Amino acid sequence: MNRMALRGLVRKEFLQILRDPSAIAIAVVLPFVLLLLFGYGVSLNARRVPLALVAPSSSQPQELLGGFYHSPYFVPHPYATMREAVRALMRRRVDGIVWLRSDFGRRVLAQRDAGIGVFVNGVDANNAGLLEAYIQGVWLGWLSHHAQAQGAALTVPVTAELRIWFNAALRSRNYLVPGLIAIIMTLIGALLTAQVVSREWERGTMEALMATPVSMGDILLSKLIPYFVLGMAGMALSVAMAVWLFTVPLRGSLLVLFSASGLFLLVALGMGLLISTVSKNQFISATIAIVTTFLPAFILSGFVFDLNSMPVPIRLLTHIVAARYFVAILQTVFGAGDVWPVVLANAAALGVMAVFFLGLTWRLSRKRLD
Amino acid sequence: MWPRIRALARKEFLALLRDKVARMTLIVPPLLQLIVFGYAATFNIRHIPYAVYNQDGGEASRQLLARFQGSSVFREVAVLTSDRQIAPMIDDKRVLLVVHVSPQFSRDLMAHRPGRVQVIIDGRNSNTAALASNYVNQVVEDFDTEWAADHHWRSSPARLVVRSWFNPDLLSSWFIVPGIVGLLTLVVTLLTTGLSVARERESGTFDQLLVTPLNPVEILIGKSIPGFVIGVVEATLILAAAVFWFDVPFMGSLMALYLGLLLFLFSGIGIGLMISSLSVTQQQGALGVFLFMVPAVILSGFATPIANMPLVVQYVTYLDPLRYFLVILRGTFLEGDGAGVLGSQYAALVVLALASMTVAAWLFRHRTV
Numbered sequence: 001m002n003r004m005a006l007r008g009l010v011r012k013e014f015l016q017i018l019r020d021p022s023a024i025a026i027a028v029v030l031p032f033v034l035l036l037l038f039g040y041g042v043s044l045n046a047r048r049v050p051l052a053l054v055a056p057s058s059s060q061p062q063e064l065l066g067g068f069y070h071s072p073y074f075v076p077h078p079y080a081t082m083r084e085a086v087r088a089l090m091r092r093r094v095d096g097i098v099w100l101r102s103d104f105g106r107r108v109l110a111q112r113d114a115g116i117g118v119f120v121n122g123v124d125a126n127n128a129g130l131l132e133a134y135i136q137g138v139w140l141g142w143l144s145h146h147a148q149a150q151g152a153a154l155t156v157p158v159t160a161e162l163r164i165w166f167n168a169a170l171r172s173r174n175y176l177v178p179g180l181i182a183i184i185m186t187l188i189g190a191l192l193t194a195q196v197v198s199r200e201w202e203r204g205t206m207e208a209l210m211a212t213p214v215s216m217g218d219i220l221l222s223k224l225i226p227y228f229v230l231g232m233a234g235m236a237l238s239v240a241m242a243v244w245l246f247t248v249p250l251r252g253s254l255l256v257l258f259s260a261s262g263l264f265l266l267v268a269l270g271m272g273l274l275i276s277t278v279s280k281n282q283f284i285s286a287t288i289a290i291v292t293t294f295l296p297a298f299i300l301s302g303f304v305f306d307l308n309s310m311p312v313p314i315r316l317l318t319h320i321v322a323a324r325y326f327v328a329i330l331q332t333v334f335g336a337g338d339v340w341p342v343v344l345a346n347a348a349a350l351g352v353m354a355v356f357f358l359g360l361t362w363r364l365s366r367k368r369l370d
Numbered sequence: 371m372w373p374r375i376r377a378l379a380r381k382e383f384l385a386l387l388r389d390k391v392a393r394m395t396l397i398v399p400p401l402l403q404l405i406v407f408g409y410a411a412t413f414n415i416r417h418i419p420y421a422v423y424n425q426d427g428g429e430a431s432r433q434l435l436a437r438f439q440g441s442s443v444f445r446e447v448a449v450l451t452s453d454r455q456i457a458p459m460i461d462d463k464r465v466l467l468v469v470h471v472s473p474q475f476s477r478d479l480m481a482h483r484p485g486r487v488q489v490i491i492d493g494r495n496s497n498t499a500a501l502a503s504n505y506v507n508q509v510v511e512d513f514d515t516e517w518a519a520d521h522h523w524r525s526s527p528a529r530l531v532v533r534s535w536f537n538p539d540l541l542s543s544w545f546i547v548p549g550i551v552g553l554l555t556l557v558v559t560l561l562t563t564g565l566s567v568a569r570e571r572e573s574g575t576f577d578q579l580l581v582t583p584l585n586p587v588e589i590l591i592g593k594s595i596p597g598f599v600i601g602v603v604e605a606t607l608i609l610a611a612a613v614f615w616f617d618v619p620f621m622g623s624l625m626a627l628y629l630g631l632l633l634f635l636f637s638g639i640g641i642g643l644m645i646s647s648l649s650v651t652q653q654q655g656a657l658g659v660f661l662f663m664v665p666a667v668i669l670s671g672f673a674t675p676i677a678n679m680p681l682v683v684q685y686v687t688y689l690d691p692l693r694y695f696l697v698i699l700r701g702t703f704l705e706g707d708g709a710g711v712l713g714s715q716y717a718a719l720v721v722l723a724l725a726s727m728t729v730a731a732w733l734f735r736h737r738t739v
Contacts, residue, residue: 025661038665038668038669043678046677120535123536123545124675129504156518157517157523158434159510167494168493170493281391284392286655287561288395290561309417317406328463332463339463
């Protein structure tokens, strides 16, 4: 390795980055804007869901209806008849209907099996499931209130006491924001480098570089170093925003966080360089970069979709998605702390992938002109 | 006019498809991705690993735990014997939840006193935690109903009868797979158009194109045609796979869906050409596509509902063509919508298409390098 030549090349890469406004945009503006937009925009906590209440007659238990009005999850819309409520559901004005028949109040008093009809729009299945759970929560609250009012204990044999660790309020931002950091880092890493080698080929400057005495390893290193620096700067910005802007608790140590990020960035840059080296054509490398980095990182990494619930072949496939390991580390370091078994196992996987991608790139980029 | 456009469209097709690798990258990955993502992208949780810590050991606790074992949602992976084992199991992600039955459980129940069960859940992924706690409640409720009936407990004064419309089993694949159709169509359209002007700018041939008799509108049409044809073909393939491979029911009007698809392609192509004519190099074009596509996907309502977003972000999503197309897709697939109900979605797509195409055509002449 030639120290002087390497320094010159790194300098050239840095100059190229600084001159092209788009690369600066990626390194600084992209993480900022994306995290701002997604951090606020991506949430699985439904609040203020429009809900139709059909409760004809005045003899209804007011505590039950009041439960819906006081819940932060609902914006109740009273309807006089079921027909109107159904029309509102069809037009997507409300997401669900709670229907008390006119004799509901009497049936409750008479202890005769009174049914509460609940209809939800199931198109967004996840949201519908949460909505059902919220409605059930209001109902359970009313039941125990009702039992107490009658001087009896709740007549349910077992209620599970749920203890949710690490995120008692089930705030979805606490796990989505760390996951977003992984996605943004994937983008920055692969995007920045996916084009840099194919550009040299397409413009014919690769031949010029090859005619110089620098080795292929030097060329690759010179592509890696500036983008690594940029990527880590983006990472620092993202972590700062996560902690101060989105108030995601960071329970682990910064050292672990940044070591893991450095490792992951090497993998992402390695993937970008590999794509770029193999394709030598900017259109193809852009396509491959999107197809192999962003979409898998979004869907196969455990960022929103639970890995355990996927069918076995797909679950095996997720093991080649680098973002999967990084998401696991981030969610744990942010949410739970430095849990060594989780951190080390995933870091080891990232290490293997980094060596693989960078090694393969190095093997494939011989000084040849074909 | 038409012969000129035809010649340009022909040239664009050749530029896109001449290369075998380029042909492959346009066709194979979207289909593979539909298959993989269709299975992977699910909010229905299954095989959730859990551990049992049963301090009771009586008949009632065995009945309760048997219900967990019998459920396809849960998978028992460990039996704990002390309190101290709980934390490491959860911390190391070996289990998602621990069911802890307290010592007096069976005796309490036999004496008509409520039994105590504690369930500790890993909340790192709050959505999975929320879903898991719903299932836990369901299992416990089923147990309650049976126990109350068998042991003459007073029945509860009211019960909930829950139905979900359009998707009775709340299968999230019915929601996600139509979404993937929109997602992949957007990716293909943006990629085919997003680099097309930038490529010519970079190699200097765009200036030559501008001095030919073609006017900007003709260039626009000529450059749109390949993306349009490829988009329709790919979307049709993906739609067929959604219906025949993933068995997502198609309840609405195919006409309404294809009208939506055409308008969506127009707006996608318009945005792609706009990005492309803004950029001077292909790298900038690719970055522009990325910069538009990533937010367009994440904020479209594909995985997380738009209604949960703060108002400011909701306004931003009005600029996202995928947002409207997802409503059209899900409406026609699951809710049985016809074109009449979807009027406002079509209108929004038309506005986006016209606006972006106009800007693109203007940029052809006015963006000089």
